[in-house]
Amino acid sequence: MSDFCPIKRFDHLEFYVGNARQAAQFYSKFFGFTNTAYRGLESGSREVASYVMQQGDICFVLSTALFPEHPISQSVLKHGDGVAIIALEVMDAVSAYKETTKRGAVGAIEPTEEEDGYGVFRYAAIHAYGDVLIKFVERSDYSGVFAPGFMPQHHAHNSNSVGLHTIDHVVGNVELGAMDQWVQFFADTMGFNLLVHFDDETISTEYSALMSKVMQNGTGKIKLPINEPAKGKRKSQIEEYLEYNNGSGVQHIACATNNIIETVSQLKTAGAEFLHVPRTYYENLEERVGKIDEPIEQLQELGILVDRDEDGYLLQIFTQPVQDRPTLFFEVIERHGSQGFGEGNFKSLFEAIEREQALRGNL
Numbered sequence: 001m002s003d004f005c006p007i008k009r010f011d012h013l014e015f016y017v018g019n020a021r022q023a024a025q026f027y028s029k030f031f032g033f034t035n036t037a038y039r040g041l042e043s044g045s046r047e048v049a050s051y052v053m054q055q056g057d058i059c060f061v062l063s064t065a066l067f068p069e070h071p072i073s074q075s076v077l078k079h080g081d082g083v084a085i086i087a088l089e090v091m092d093a094v095s096a097y098k099e100t101t102k103r104g105a106v107g108a109i110e111p112t113e114e115e116d117g118y119g120v121f122r123y124a125a126i127h128a129y130g131d132v133l134i135k136f137v138e139r140s141d142y143s144g145v146f147a148p149g150f151m152p153q154h155h156a157h158n159s160n161s162v163g164l165h166t167i168d169h170v171v172g173n174v175e176l177g178a179m180d181q182w183v184q185f186f187a188d189t190m191g192f193n194l195l196v197h198f199d200d201e202t203i204s205t206e207y208s209a210l211m212s213k214v215m216q217n218g219t220g221k222i223k224l225p226i227n228e229p230a231k232g233k234r235k236s237q238i239e240e241y242l243e244y245n246n247g248s249g250v251q252h253i254a255c256a257t258n259n260i261i262e263t264v265s266q267l268k269t270a271g272a273e274f275l276h277v278p279r280t281y282y283e284n285l286e287e288r289v290g291k292i293d294e295p296i297e298q299l300q301e302l303g304i305l306v307d308r309d310e311d312g313y314l315l316q317i318f319t320q321p322v323q324d325r326p327t328l329f330f331e332v333i334e335r336h337g338s339q340g341f342g343e344g345n346f347k348s349l350f351e352a353i354e355r356e357q358a359l360r361g362n363l
């Protein structure tokens with residue numbers, strides 16, 4: 001079957017934030033991103049200021065509105081700072097819009113063309129879970145910095161990189177009972193398939209549970225897991241997210257590195273905060289995951305988790321939420337063959353999250 005919605009890669013994730021100038025400093029100082037382009041009053045943008053932050057092949061756009069009535073201000077009021085747009089680079093934005101809306105997706109931005117001295121930039125968008133949009137971006141006829149209206153930041157060659165190179169996956173949290181509907185949405189409208197399914201037996205602790213299905217596109221480059229809460233004794237981390245985000249939204253962004261020890265050492269030195277892993281996790285680790293290339297003492301010192309499946313192993317670590325609301329957080333991942341998501345770590349990971357939840361008075 002031919003792929004009716006071919007996707008090249010994650011183009012960028014756009015965050016709506018309360019103060020993009022300060023958020024840009026945060027992602028630059030703590031996470032190794034470099035501000036490469038900007039739009040704002042100085043570039044003639046009268047309503048929105050945006051900072052394009054890049055590291056390796058990863059691109060985040062941090063946007064803030066300059067007026068309270070603007071939809072970005074309304075979004076920040078409702079959800080707090082977070083991911084508003086998942087932008088995918090496609091060959092043909094018009095076709096992506098037509099094919100997905102023909103199959104039931106609700107249009108958000110009709111196919112649009114913007115032109116400047118660097119060519120033509122085309123995009124369109126559809127609605128996904130919550131207020132999140134999936135944006136189709138076509139760059140093949142455009143050679144400027146990011147998009148028309150943006151100006152390059154000339155200090156940008158001083159890269160801050162800590163070695164994060166690509167977006168591995170972007171996870172969404174949806175309301176109880178809504179997971180299958182969104183799985184169906186990605187299957188029907190974008191031709192994604194179900195890579196793997198975790199039920200509440202796999203992902204449960206003493207207090208809470210969740211279910212997860214991982215959807216991926218035809219090439220496997222775009223992976224979008226979707227979580228929903230399952231019944232537990234207490235409030236699950238997904239319910240806590242849904243409460244503070246006021247509905248469905250992006251829960252975490254996993255960024256890949258080729259040297260997680262080096263990356264996490266640099267992030268910790270810079271001041272990024274990670275979930276605490278109990279000492280007991282590292283007892284008998286080698287018996288559980290077999291031989292790995294990295295020294296276990298170093299993984300323990302940094303709090304890096306390990307998981308193995310039949311294809312290989314992976315190393316991963318999770319940050320604390322990156323805003324006051326317990327909503328969006330990051331994962332750093334290094335894959336050695338394994339195409340999984342660290343399911344062997346779910347239990348200890350969720351127990352760690354619940355300890356933090358308890359500290360917030362939300363468990």
Ligand code: FE2
Binds near residue numbers: 169171252254331341
């Ligand atoms: Fe993840």
